Amino acid sequence: MTTPGKSSMRPTALGLVVLGMLIEQPMHVYRMQKLIKERGKDKVVNVRQRTSLHQVIDRLTTHGLVEQVGEGDASENYPSRRSYRITPAGRQTAIDWLTAMVTEVPDEFPQLPAALSVLTMVAPDTAAELITARITTIEHTLNELRSERGGYEVPRIYLLEDEYRTRGLESEAAWLGEVRHDIERGELTWTAPDAPPYEPEEPK
Structure with a gap:
């Protein structure tokens, strides 16, 4: 043993x-x-x-x-x-x-903070479009989470990870909305080097 x-x-x-x-x-x-x-x-x-x-x-x-x-x-x-x-x-x-x-809060290196750290690679209007696209993706994910949660017939204690993800995504979307708002109002701006414009992918 x-x-x-x-x-x-x-x-x-x-x-x-x-x-x-x-x-x-x-x-x-x-x-x-x-x-x-x-x-x-x-x-x-x-x-x-x-x-x-x-x-x-x-x-x-x-x-x-x-x-x-x-x-x-x-x-x-x-x-x-x-x-x-x-x-x-x-x-x-x-x-x-x-x-x-x-x-504990581990030292992690997620992709979004890394991308935000070099957001000046693109023009402000392009950055606003990228942020809008991410907010749309978050909203889609939140809808899926809420829909799936209704299908689980288990006590709340077994769904805390879903609550955590939901709250985190909601907070992220709200903060990104504030950043986009500041960019669109010109309160957050910068001069970007020449870069191709953002072109969203066609839905599959």
């Missing part, structure tokens, strides 16, 4: 979700993937390919955070049917990861 302790495995969102599900009960990879989709967790972790789950399970197993249940489940022909359970070390690691991910 593995004893609890600090794991050397790097924390990952998918790894935390898997550990959280195995805290509920032992299960096989197919069941994990199904529950992740049923609970809408596929909006916050990438499980489009079941191989992603197998890879994270392999890493969790290597680090002693989960273990296979029973020798009889080790079918090479049907690896998705192998059941796994969390170990004591896995439980402690899950709490450690959860604590860190909730309380």
